[in-house]
Amino acid sequence: MKISLNKKILAGCLITFLLFSTILVLLFLFGPLLPWSLIKPGFKKIETESVQIYYKEEKYLDHAEMYASVVENVIDEIEELYGLEQQSPVSVFVVDQGDLKRYIPWLNKGVGGATLQIGDTIYINIEKILETDRDPLEYLKHEMVHEIIYQNSGLLNAYRMMDTSLFTEGFPVFYGGPTYYEDRIKFLEEYTEKEPQIVVAREGAKAYTKIGETNSASFNYTLYGEFIQYLVDTYGQEAVNNFLHKWINQPDNFRSDFKEIFGRELYEVQDDFGPEL
Ligand SMILES: [Zn+2]
Numbered sequence: 001m002k003i004s005l006n007k008k009i010l011a012g013c014l015i016t017f018l019l020f021s022t023i024l025v026l027l028f029l030f031g032p033l034l035p036w037s038l039i040k041p042g043f044k045k046i047e048t049e050s051v052q053i054y055y056k057e058e059k060y061l062d063h064a065e066m067y068a069s070v071v072e073n074v075i076d077e078i079e080e081l082y083g084l085e086q087q088s089p090v091s092v093f094v095v096d097q098g099d100l101k102r103y104i105p106w107l108n109k110g111v112g113g114a115t116l117q118i119g120d121t122i123y124i125n126i127e128k129i130l131e132t133d134r135d136p137l138e139y140l141k142h143e144m145v146h147e148i149i150y151q152n153s154g155l156l157n158a159y160r161m162m163d164t165s166l167f168t169e170g171f172p173v174f175y176g177g178p179t180y181y182e183d184r185i186k187f188l189e190e191y192t193e194k195e196p197q198i199v200v201a202r203e204g205a206k207a208y209t210k211i212g213e214t215n216s217a218s219f220n221y222t223l224y225g226e227f228i229q230y231l232v233d234t235y236g237q238e239a240v241n242n243f244l245h246k247w248i249n250q251p252d253n254f255r256s257d258f259k260e261i262f263g264r265e266l267y268e269v270q271d272d273f274g275p276e277l
Contacts, residue, residue: 035091035121048072055094060126064094067140074144083241087151090120096127113139117158119150134178141176153248160251166224173225180218230273235262
């Protein structure tokens with residue numbers, strides 16, 4: 001009787017172990033753990049000096065090759081512009097909508113690109129980008145800025161930075177786009193139309209940094225990029241970089257760091273920025 005009970009417990013443990021092992025293997029091969037899997041089923045790879053580009057469908061081979069031909073130059077440009085250095089290699093996965101949903105299920109599958117806060121993995125949703133008639137190169141440039149910033153901030157700060165989308169998205173858009181408006185006039189028209197909805201909150205980290213409290217990511221991103229452009233035009237790239245370096249190392253102190261570097265409160269500069277557009 002006692003032996004039989006022990007056998008049952010053993011069998012139970014074995015089944016649980018096998019179940020967990022199987023789930024883990026599936027997560028590595030076909031799910032969110034893929035970037036750290038030694039085997040990447042169905043993917044082919046092109047390597048450059050500091051980037052591995054993985055592409056699944058033969059139909060995305062052209063895009064993977066185009067990315068490989070420019071990505072080192074993109075890294076150089078970002079390092080030069082923002083005074084930051086890429087710390088370690090990065091994997092860029094060129095995927096479609098279905099893949100994106102499987103590899104980062106917690107994200108809206110409609111995004112054109114995403115960078116993991118750990119800073120070593122980028123997904124580019126080529127299907128979505130082509131569907132919306134946008135430029136695949138702009139998405140690579142945008143995500144590479146995220147990646148280099150995350151590599152220099154550390155994981156914890158990378159998550160803290162998510163509260164300040166004005167800067168989190170402003171710096172990538174300022175360098176790389178994507179361009180959501182064919183011409184500036186259309187953007188300004190929309191700005192004029194949406195202005196009443198724009199909230200410049202003076203307290204509370206989250207609300208504070210979202211200039212555009214609209215549901216349109218395209219509009220908000222463009223606005224964030226324009227704000228960084230305004231800072232560069234007004235205070236110079238060096239001052240903006242000083243702020244960037246402080247912000248990525250202590251994201252919660254962005255208010256006092258902003259004031260220290262630019263000599264004015266963020267909300268004051270935001271107030272001036274609107275009419276300057
Ligand atoms: Zn982004």
